[in-house]
Amino acid sequence: MTEQLHQITVTVNGVARRGEVPARRLLADFLRMDLGLTGTHLGCEHGVCGACTLLLDGVPVRSCLIFAVSADGHAVTTVEGCCEAGGELGPVQQAFQDCHGLQCGFCTPGFITTITAYLEENPKPTEEEAREAIGGNLCRCTGYQNIVKAVLRAADLKRERESADE
Amino acid sequence: MKPPPVVYHGPDTVDEAVRLLAEHGGHAKVLAGGQSLVPMLNMRLTAPARLIDVNRLDELAYVRTDLEGVRVGALARHADVERATHAFEAVPLLRQAVQTVAHPTIRNRGTTVGSLVHADPCAEMPAVLLLLDGEVLLRSDRAGERVVKAADFFVGPMESACEEDELAIEAYFPKPRGRTGTDWRELSRRNGDYAMCGVGTSVRVDDTGAVTCAKAAYIGMGPVPSVVDVTGADFSGADFCAAAEHAADQLDPEDDIHASAEYRRHLARVLTARSLKAAYEAVAP
Numbered sequence: 001m002t003e004q005l006h007q008i009t010v011t012v013n014g015v016a017r018r019g020e021v022p023a024r025r026l027l028a029d030f031l032r033m034d035l036g037l038t039g040t041h042l043g044c045e046h047g048v049c050g051a052c053t054l055l056l057d058g059v060p061v062r063s064c065l066i067f068a069v070s071a072d073g074h075a076v077t078t079v080e081g082c083c084e085a086g087g088e089l090g091p092v093q094q095a096f097q098d099c100h101g102l103q104c105g106f107c108t109p110g111f112i113t114t115i116t117a118y119l120e121e122n123p124k125p126t127e128e129e130a131r132e133a134i135g136g137n138l139c140r141c142t143g144y145q146n147i148v149k150a151v152l153r154a155a156d157l158k159r160e161r162e163s164a165d166e
Numbered sequence: 167m168k169p170p171p172v173v174y175h176g177p178d179t180v181d182e183a184v185r186l187l188a189e190h191g192g193h194a195k196v197l198a199g200g201q202s203l204v205p206m207l208n209m210r211l212t213a214p215a216r217l218i219d220v221n222r223l224d225e226l227a228y229v230r231t232d233l234e235g236v237r238v239g240a241l242a243r244h245a246d247v248e249r250a251t252h253a254f255e256a257v258p259l260l261r262q263a264v265q266t267v268a269h270p271t272i273r274n275r276g277t278t279v280g281s282l283v284h285a286d287p288c289a290e291m292p293a294v295l296l297l298l299d300g301e302v303l304l305r306s307d308r309a310g311e312r313v314v315k316a317a318d319f320f321v322g323p324m325e326s327a328c329e330e331d332e333l334a335i336e337a338y339f340p341k342p343r344g345r346t347g348t349d350w351r352e353l354s355r356r357n358g359d360y361a362m363c364g365v366g367t368s369v370r371v372d373d374t375g376a377v378t379c380a381k382a383a384y385i386g387m388g389p390v391p392s393v394v395d396v397t398g399a400d401f402s403g404a405d406f407c408a409a410a411e412h413a414a415d416q417l418d419p420e421d422d423i424h425a426s427a428e429y430r431r432h433l434a435r436v437l438t439a440r441s442l443k444a445a446y447e448a449v450a451p
């Protein structure tokens with residue numbers, strides 16, 4: 001069976017990207033295979049691990065559970081887009097480096113995107129809130145302690161950078 | 167794994183979606199939030215010939231509250247239901263329960279109506295619909311619009327009354343009458359997982375604080391969610407244990423890899439007592 005292809009346009013990290021995809025192409029695979037953006041990782045492919053989390057119109061979702069055709073006309077932010085305008089590390093990325101919040105790094109893109117969106121909603125989380133915020137992401141290496149620290153550090157960094165901008 | 171080949175339709179209106187379902191009925195599946203369907207496609211547990219993606223039906227992306235209760239359109243995400251303050255004020259049980267559905271990221275995409283149609287025996291929102299005596303509005307070319315009461319909607323595990331050519335349009339959650347308190351609680355192995363046992367309760371009291379109606383709804387305790395009326399139970403003890411005992415005796419859970427039947431029944435007793443107490447205290451004079 002030759003599969004029908006769909007023309008789609010998805011705004012990825014601020015840039016309109018066109019593609020031609022079969023209906024069953026997952027959004028994560030569109031980014032990785034069609035666009036070469038391999039920052040988004042696929043772990044479980046059934047919504048449990050959180051590695052593939054990205055922001056769809058600013059809202060965290062699992063890109064292993066969305067078809068690329070469904071994202072046609074929408075905007076996506078991946079871990080590659082969680083940096084500063086000049087390409088320097090964004091506050092969450094910087095915090096993960098500062099706090100040693102990753103080891104193998106497989107889970108990290110999902111954490112970075114989830115936390116980036118979370119800090120927009122809650123700029124000054126408590127430690128308990130930070131734990132709750134990352135409850136849907138699995139990490140097999142770190143034991144989470146340093147990831148929790150990274151959430152709090154990222155909140156501080158984000159505030160510092162925002163007040164420096166004013 | 168990756169999903170099998172499939173033909174995709176992305177209708178822009180409800181009429182078009184219903185027409186596509188009439189045309190392709192048994193070979194097509196509605197794709198809503200995809201938080202249950204796509205895992206099944208990825209694991210190749212299902213392989214419909216066609217998908218009818220309803221994510222462009224903005225006309226169904228609503229949570230409306232009036233004097234009667236809350237109407238949730240088929241494209242309202244769990245997160246929309248959770249956030250809607252007006253819905254929480256009219257029917258607090260909606261937020262109480264939806265907060266325990268998966269993780270926030272899943273709730274951002276999964277729809278409440280989709281979870282009703284999916285009818286997982288461990289899902290929260292079917293039990294909420296049942297406890298509140300709610301309804302689901304369905305539409306097809308064949309039968310037009312029909313309203314199915316919650317008591318008739320959950321037919322079996324993963325099986326609802328929504329036929330293959332029907333689109334679920336909205337769910338209606340009536341506002342509890344009189345002085346009624348509600349509560350939801352559950353136990354799962356990890357926060358955000360499907361529950362081993364979940365309990366929702368509603369308790370109505372009169373002005374003296376006497377219980378005039380009390381019900382408990384359960385998930386994870388059988389093939390479909392169930393409701394037990396405990397109005398006649400002994401409410402004299404302050405800990406509600408007698409009523410909880412009475413309710414748990416009427417459940418018939420099964421063993422599975424997540425928990426034994428005996429453990430589930432134990433959870434039902436403990437959670438029901440706590441839940442009835444919380445629901446009662448929310449409205450007691």
Ligand SMILES: Cc1cc2nc3c(=O)[nH]c(=O)nc-3n(C[C@H](O)[C@H](O)[C@H](O)COP(=O)(O)OP(=O)(O)OC[C@H]3O[C@@H](n4cnc5c(N)ncnc54)[C@H](O)[C@@H]3O)c2cc1C
Nearest residue numbers: 047196198199200201202203268276277280281289290334
């Ligand atoms: C990691 C993870 C954890 C989860 N944990 C929980 C949990 O604890 N509790 C819980 O309740 N759920 C849980 N879910 C499932 C989640 O709530 C789903 O969102 C929900 O079950 C289905 O809604 P959906 O919109 O995603 O539907 P979809 O996955 O798109 O569809 C599910 C089924 O319903 C049908 N359908 C959907 N909408 C309609 C409609 N309008 N008309 C006709 N048919 C329709 C589809 O054809 C399909 O058969 C979890 C999911 C994941 C991935």
Ligand code: FES
Nearest residue numbers: 043044045050064
């Ligand atoms: S790969 Fe998407 S949640 Fe695991």
Ligand code: FES
Nearest residue numbers: 103105139140141
């Ligand atoms: S750093 Fe290895 S899985 Fe998280």
